[in-house]
Amino acid sequence: MDRTDVAFLDVTAPGFGFGTPEVAEAQAKNWYADSPVGLLVLRYAEARALLRDQRLDHNGKRFMEMNGVSGGPIHDWFVPMIMNHDGEHHRRLRGLVGKAFTPRMIEGLRPFVRDRARELAGHLASAAECDFIEEFANPLPLAVMSEMLGVPPEDHDVFHTWTTDIGLVFSIALGGDVVTRVETALVGLNKYIDELIEAKKAEPGDDLVSALVAAQREDPLISPAELRNLIVTTVFAAHDTTRHQLANAMVAFAGHPDQWRLLGSRPDLADRAVDEVMRWLPSSPTIYRFAAQDFDFEGLHIAEGTFLTMVVTAAQRDPRVFGDGATFDITASLAAPLLQFGAGPHHCLGIALAKAELGEALPALAARLGAPEFAGPFTWRPPIGIHGPNSLPLRFGAR
Numbered sequence: 001m002d003r004t005d006v007a008f009l010d011v012t013a014p015g016f017g018f019g020t021p022e023v024a025e026a027q028a029k030n031w032y033a034d035s036p037v038g039l040l041v042l043r044y045a046e047a048r049a050l051l052r053d054q055r056l057d058h059n060g061k062r063f064m065e066m067n068g069v070s071g072g073p074i075h076d077w078f079v080p081m082i083m084n085h086d087g088e089h090h091r092r093l094r095g096l097v098g099k100a101f102t103p104r105m106i107e108g109l110r111p112f113v114r115d116r117a118r119e120l121a122g123h124l125a126s127a128a129e130c131d132f133i134e135e136f137a138n139p140l141p142l143a144v145m146s147e148m149l150g151v152p153p154e155d156h157d158v159f160h161t162w163t164t165d166i167g168l169v170f171s172i173a174l175g176g177d178v179v180t181r182v183e184t185a186l187v188g189l190n191k192y193i194d195e196l197i198e199a200k201k202a203e204p205g206d207d208l209v210s211a212l213v214a215a216q217r218e219d220p221l222i223s224p225a226e227l228r229n230l231i232v233t234t235v236f237a238a239h240d241t242t243r244h245q246l247a248n249a250m251v252a253f254a255g256h257p258d259q260w261r262l263l264g265s266r267p268d269l270a271d272r273a274v275d276e277v278m279r280w281l282p283s284s285p286t287i288y289r290f291a292a293q294d295f296d297f298e299g300l301h302i303a304e305g306t307f308l309t310m311v312v313t314a315a316q317r318d319p320r321v322f323g324d325g326a327t328f329d330i331t332a333s334l335a336a337p338l339l340q341f342g343a344g345p346h347h348c349l350g351i352a353l354a355k356a357e358l359g360e361a362l363p364a365l366a367a368r369l370g371a372p373e374f375a376g377p378f379t380w381r382p383p384i385g386i387h388g389p390n391s392l393p394l395r396f397g398a399r
């Protein structure tokens with residue numbers, strides 16, 4: 001393959017983002033680009049095929065080693081995480097979660113999500129300006145996750161810090177205080193979840209932890225450590241990604257106020273709006289894999305151990321699949337499945353919960369508030385990992 005057709009994208013440069021003309025130009029040249037962190041897969045068809053390709057794996061141990069982590073709380077949580085297993089062991093862990101994390105449970109949470117979203121939207125309606133993350137995007141999924149797990153309201157504040165910091169695990173290569181923050185969060189969460197499991201064993205409730213404890217009794221091969229890991233991972237997935245997706249939705253609508261006004265007058269478009277904000281500005285803009293063996297793919301030889309990053313943001317705007325992918329349009333139907341939730345055996349079980357939360361939140365906000373406008377500057381998390389604003393100062397126009 002002619003390497004002159006392969007762009008180099010410096011994803012480590014300050015201010016780099018995957019939704020830029022530079023990335024679109026690289027995608028037009030080739031299905032992949034080079035970067036300081038390895039191959040970037042930019043086109044939809046190739047990214048989806050590789051996410052389902054059994055010649056790739058997650059190799060959590062290798063990911064930790066790449067980032068200078070060989071032991072400690074982060075290593076001990078991340079390496080045995082469900083997403084870093086394949087084959088029979090992965091099916092067993094996924095089956096345990098599937099017995100508890102059911103569509104019935106998700107639908108049962110919807111009235112709670114709706115009431116909480118409307119309550120928070122009401123608070124925003126009475127304020128001239130707000131930090132949207134602190135006043136809506138954070139408390140909504142935190143309350144939903146706590147309700148789902150059976151965490152009492154008095155513990156929500158301490159959960160807030162832990163669940164915020166654990167989401168930085170995919171950004172540990174950046175150094176600074178990131179490793180310390182993730183480690184501190186994991187130590188706190190591990191201790192709390194152990195105590196919560198024991199409490200649910202003594203007094204089961206109508207919640208996910210109680211259901212997981214009951215399901216584990218039927219599968220003695222699932223150890224207490226694996227049960228705790230599953231619950232901590234659920235906490236990680238249920239709060240931080242949704243928090244950033246809600247904030248990313250506001251960024252998208254701030255740039256497209258006509259679409260916000262349309263949603264306010266057409267609440268029936270809520271499901272399409274959810275799909276569109278996830279397509280346009282996903283909170284999981286990248287998914288990584290390692291080559292488990294040497295193989296050839298679309299004219300490129302990929303050596304065993306190669307680190308590949310599927311660039312979800314670029315793939316979900318690929319004009320080869322999404323004809324008008326460079327346009328944000330909540331009336332459009334998805335031309336292909338979203339990639340930020342993965343594909344194949346590792347397709348995320350939490351997609352229904354995330355869509356339920358956004359599906360209740362967006363119309364609740366659009367019904368009460370005019371189009372969002374930025375009320376001040378803000379910064380972003382790194383583009384590799386869970387991505388979204390660190391804070392989001394907004395003001396809402398009149399309805």
